[in-house]
Amino acid sequence: MTLLQTTDLTLTRPGGETVLHDVSLQMAAGERVGLIGPNGAGKTSLMLCLTGVVRPTDGTVQMDGSTLSPGGFHRDMGFVFQQADDQLFSPTVAEDVAFGARNLGLTGKALEAAVNAAMDRVGITPLADRPVHHLSGGEKRLACLAGVLVMEPRLLLLDEPSAALDLRNRRRLIELLRSMDQAMLIASHDLELVLELCPRVILIDDGHIMAGGPARDILGDAGLMARHGQEVPHSLTHQGHIAHAHQRAI
Ligand SMILES: Nc1ncnc2c1ncn2[C@@H]1O[C@H](COP(=O)(O)OP(=O)(O)OP(=O)(O)O)[C@@H](O)[C@H]1O
Ligand SMILES: [Mg+2]
Structure with a gap:
């Protein structure tokens, strides 16, 4: 069942720069989706539009088929700020x-x-x-x-949730999020975290959705990742497999 649907979300900042271009995405109830892309790609801007903190210039956000009013408080959505x-x-x-x-x-x-x-x-x-x-x-x-x-909230928007966490708290966070049945959109540069938690990933760059699909397909596509300033996470590379096999052996 579709929980969240955005249609052609566009955001032009007051200075005139368009930071989101026709972003249309869907999330099912309980689905965990990773949102990746370089600095300045528009990840936080997208989340701000979803929550209603920022009013999109164009386009709509729907939860359960109802259009949300921009600037309103949406109790079904919980946003954890990057800062x-x-x-x-x-x-x-x-x-x-x-x-x-x-x-x-x-x-x-x-x-x-x-x-x-x-x-x-x-x-x-x-x-x-x-x-x-x-x-x-x-x-x-x-x-x-x-x-x-x-x-x-039924939908969690997590903006860089593992930033500033030590390894123990990062692991605790991953296990906590994994144990929860709420839907989550997770914006992160921590691609290993994304890989562990999110079956599906959306890649955004320059305000456009560039790719979306199974996490391993997107994150493991070296050409796609390089074109958008990303690297294939270690655990999906040949060296990663060797390192894991080695860890298992000792
Ligand atoms: N309040 C603002 N006014 C004008 N432009 C802004 C504002 N906030 C962000 N921007 C611009 O919007 C673009 C997208 O920024 P955004 O914060 O959404 O990127 P991001 O993908 O979250 O990046 P990061 O990975 O660094 O967190 C950038 O070019 C940024 O400079
Ligand atoms: Mg951001």
């Missing part, structure tokens, strides 16, 4: 996580339980009472994720 500082604003971590849940009408014990569960899922319970501006970069990212998960 954590754009998202966090409450005095403490727990209050920040509570903000979205409160917006959805949760209060009292139910609110507390939802906040505690979200912090626990991403492993930041010990940080609950810390001021958000005293967190490390990676801790901020995790607090942002908890603040979105607490709202239980």
